[in-house]
Amino acid sequence: MPDHQTTHFQEELTELKERLLVMGGLAEERLGTAIRALVGRDASLIERVATGDEPLNVLHIEVDERCFKLLALRQPVAVDLRAIVAAVKINTDLERVGDLCVNIAEACRRYLQYPPVKELVDIPKMATIAEQMLRDALDAYVRQDVDLAESVLRQDDALDALKTLVFRDLLDHMLKDAATIEPALDLILISRHLERIGDHATNVAEDVIFIVSARDVRHHPLPNAH
Amino acid sequence: MPDHQTTHFQEELTELKERLLVMGGLAEERLGTAIRALVGRDASLIERVATGDEPLNVLHIEVDERCFKLLALRQPVAVDLRAIVAAVKINTDLERVGDLCVNIAEACRRYLQYPPVKELVDIPKMATIAEQMLRDALDAYVRQDVDLAESVLRQDDALDALKTLVFRDLLDHMLKDAATIEPALDLILISRHLERIGDHATNVAEDVIFIVSARDVRHHPLPNAH
Numbered sequence: 001m002p003d004h005q006t007t008h009f010q011e012e013l014t015e016l017k018e019r020l021l022v023m024g025g026l027a028e029e030r031l032g033t034a035i036r037a038l039v040g041r042d043a044s045l046i047e048r049v050a051t052g053d054e055p056l057n058v059l060h061i062e063v064d065e066r067c068f069k070l071l072a073l074r075q076p077v078a079v080d081l082r083a084i085v086a087a088v089k090i091n092t093d094l095e096r097v098g099d100l101c102v103n104i105a106e107a108c109r110r111y112l113q114y115p116p117v118k119e120l121v122d123i124p125k126m127a128t129i130a131e132q133m134l135r136d137a138l139d140a141y142v143r144q145d146v147d148l149a150e151s152v153l154r155q156d157d158a159l160d161a162l163k164t165l166v167f168r169d170l171l172d173h174m175l176k177d178a179a180t181i182e183p184a185l186d187l188i189l190i191s192r193h194l195e196r197i198g199d200h201a202t203n204v205a206e207d208v209i210f211i212v213s214a215r216d217v218r219h220h221p222l223p224n225a226h
Numbered sequence: 227m228p229d230h231q232t233t234h235f236q237e238e239l240t241e242l243k244e245r246l247l248v249m250g251g252l253a254e255e256r257l258g259t260a261i262r263a264l265v266g267r268d269a270s271l272i273e274r275v276a277t278g279d280e281p282l283n284v285l286h287i288e289v290d291e292r293c294f295k296l297l298a299l300r301q302p303v304a305v306d307l308r309a310i311v312a313a314v315k316i317n318t319d320l321e322r323v324g325d326l327c328v329n330i331a332e333a334c335r336r337y338l339q340y341p342p343v344k345e346l347v348d349i350p351k352m353a354t355i356a357e358q359m360l361r362d363a364l365d366a367y368v369r370q371d372v373d374l375a376e377s378v379l380r381q382d383d384a385l386d387a388l389k390t391l392v393f394r395d396l397l398d399h400m401l402k403d404a405a406t407i408e409p410a411l412d413l414i415l416i417s418r419h420l421e422r423i424g425d426h427a428t429n430v431a432e433d434v435i436f437i438v439s440a441r442d443v444r445h446h447p448l449p450n451a452h
Contacts, residue, residue: 075301178404
């Protein structure tokens with residue numbers, strides 16, 4: 001490519017990255033709002049999350065088109081090609097996080113119809129980890145930071161362990177007091193949605209490792225991950 | 227590209243498609259086995275599904291590498307580029323279907339510890355739809371059949387409706403008889419896993435529509451889909 005084309009290509013790559021970060025910011029904000037709505041039992045916040053997925057969906061299509069055009073017109077190789085293929089995947093993951101926030105809001109909506117289950121067990125803790133994972137995965141992407149990306153993989157183990165605890169706690173509530181069956185069930189679903197948000201953050205982290213090191217860590221857990 | 231290179235490229239594309247079909251076949255088989263294990267209360271079949279994800283994981287990495295090499299070395303454009311970008315996504319979807327089969331097997335394992343919930347409500351029906359969606363989505367991919375792909379999108383609405391029915395039925399069992407709480411909970415989780423398998427089949431169908439018509443139908447439901 002002539003020099004001015006290379007510069008233009010690098011600008012387009014930077015723009016692509018910026019659009020993904022906007023998506024990541026939106027996804028984080030939606031997750032934060034959903035959890036505040038749950039903790040604060042705030043019906044209007046819940047509706048905002050349940051009906052607010054459009055901006056992420058619009059960005060999802062835009063980013064896909066950007067990736068496609070870059071592949072078609074610029075025919076990138078090596079690290080640039082890896083960055084664009086990773087962007088296609090990260091784009092999908094972030095869009096799914098938005099969908100999961102809708103799912104959380106829908107479960108919250110049902111949950112609010114019942115008296116609260118004691119202290120929401122460890123759901124807020126799960127949400128805090130999922131938010132942190134999302135933030136770290138995106139930071140790792142911006143800074144191409146493999147160590148930070150690997151820390152996301154380890155946080156996912158903590159999130160999974162917490163999910164199992166939450167499940168047992170809520171099952172216990174249901175067995176002891178049938179009046180908690182419906183709200184506890186919704187909390188179990190919410191904990192599963194949070195687990196999946198963690199999985200998407202993990203996917204993003206794995207993509208970062210792939211971009212930077214051309215190393216595929218999927219299906220190969222880190223030696224110190226367990 | 228010189229003619230012999232074009233031919234070779236087309237062969238590589240065909241090979242890529244064949245590998246995706248092998249993955250699809252494995253994913254279908256795993257889903258079928260998981261449901262037979264649930265219906266037949268067959269612990270050894272369940273273990274086979276729970277521990278049998280390796281071949282899909284190996285193919286997942288192989289297909290990703292094939293896509294990456296084709297993009298890097300062949301610099302495809304237009305319909306070929308769309309086919310490869312779609313393959314990256316379909317590959318992810320099929321790998322996730324394998325993960326969900328593991329999740330189903332794990333829930334089955336717990337479920338078998340309890341007396342059965344009456345007739346498994348509509349879970350086998352959900353499984354039949356999910357299997358059909360997966361099969362149709364892959365057939366649509368092979369034959370580049372947009373009509374068949376669109377039928378998958380409509381089947382997904384049926385699956386979602388059934389999921390809501392299943393949830394209500396199982397909740398009813400739990401409220402009426404506390405002894406069903408634990409097994410019913412596992413069936414609810416299984417129904418969610420089946421719903422997600424349907425979502426992945428839907429993603430594949432959307433990718434087929436994108437390959438063939440360069441039309442992005444995501445976030446734009448079909449006029450006759452509801």
